[in-house]
Amino acid sequence: MMPAAIIDTHCHLDVSEFDADRDAVMARALLAGVSDIVVPAIRRASWNALLDFCASRSCLHPALGLHPVYLVEHRDEDIPALDAALAARRPVAVGEIGLDYYLRDLDRKRQRALCGAQLDLAVRHDLPVILHVRKAHDDMLAMLRERSVTGGIVHAFNGSEQHGLKYAELGFALGFGGMLTFERSRKLRNLAAALPLNALVLETDAPDMTPAAHRGRRNSPEYLPECLAALAEVRGMPVEEVARATSDNAIAALNLQRATKPSPGGEGAAGNAR
Numbered sequence: 634m635m636p637a638a639i640i641d642t643h644c645h646l647d648v649s650e651f652d653a654d655r656d657a658v659m660a661r662a663l664l665a666g667v668s669d670i671v672v673p674a675i676r677r678a679s680w681n682a683l684l685d686f687c688a689s690r691s692c693l694h695p696a697l698g699l700h701p702v703y704l705v706e707h708r709d710e711d712i713p714a715l716d717a718a719l720a721a722r723r724p725v726a727v728g729e730i731g732l733d734y735y736l737r738d739l740d741r742k743r744q745r746a747l748c749g750a751q752l753d754l755a756v757r758h759d760l761p762v763i764l765h766v767r768k769a770h771d772d773m774l775a776m777l778r779e780r781s782v783t784g785g786i787v788h789a790f791n792g793s794e795q796h797g798l799k800y801a802e803l804g805f806a807l808g809f810g811g812m813l814t815f816e817r818s819r820k821l822r823n824l825a826a827a828l829p830l831n832a833l834v835l836e837t838d839a840p841d842m843t844p845a846a847h848r849g850r851r852n853s854p855e856y857l858p859e860c861l862a863a864l865a866e867v868r869g870m871p872v873e874e875v876a877r878a879t880s881d882n883a884i885a886a887l888n889l890q891r892a893t894k895p896s897p898g899g900e901g902a903a904g905n906a907r
């Protein structure tokens with residue numbers, strides 16, 4: 634039986650950890666049933682290479698943004714540059730952007746300013762967003778409510794069930810990945826079991842957040858089936874059903890044009906890639 638087609642909604646496949654074997658990693662991921670991979674940006678300097686890399690394969694989908702953890706690298710002029718890049722290159726989302734209050738050295742006021750400016754650009758360009766949020770869900774929800782952001786994905790979601798439901802109400806999907814494979818992640822596993830299935834998407838966050846079976850090593854999109862299996866297990870549902878639902882949710886959250894079209898000539902086969 635073919636493995637279920639699943640979507641890695643968050644994979645930093647452009648970073649140097651994959652320089653030596655990027656093509657081999659992608660080939661193994663496709664064999665493992667990963668049909669599509671979303672590649673979010675970290676810093677302005679990497680945007681062009683990321684866009685060119687994603688343009689080389691229809692299974693790759695770029696997002697452009699300024700990652701909150703790398704706050705000190707970002708400059709005010711990166712915002713108008715992002716505005717121009719979104720117009721010229723039409724990535725699938727603005728990301729990875731967000732708020733990280735877990736890292737105490739990051740200036741929160743500047744984080745909010747940077748995130749707010751990027752949320753405004755997402756609204757202006759009518760694009761979803763890919764959010765990185767740690768210990769900052771109340772502030773993020775407030776910032777989203779101040780704007781008519783069209784939704785997107787809260788990646789590596791680890792808030793409360795209440796936070797999750799509020800994001801879902803605003804049209805967001807919640808990303809779960811390798812941490813689910815650890816038995817000790819009890820709170821996260823309970824959360825993934827309790828939230829509505831139609832709000833969940835899969836992600837690896839490779840090269841970080843390696844699943845239990847490969848701990849201590851580089852994470853890879855080829856391990857996404859292990860995240861799927863863990864999610865199906867905690868929900869007590871068939872793997873196929875969770876695969877289908879999370880892929881549908883990812884497509885809806887980011888308006889993805891999938892690499893693997895349903896049937897040639899069939900209803901779903903239209904769609905010029907934008």
Ligand SMILES: [Zn+2]
Pocket residue numbers: 643645673729838
């Ligand atoms: Zn990331």
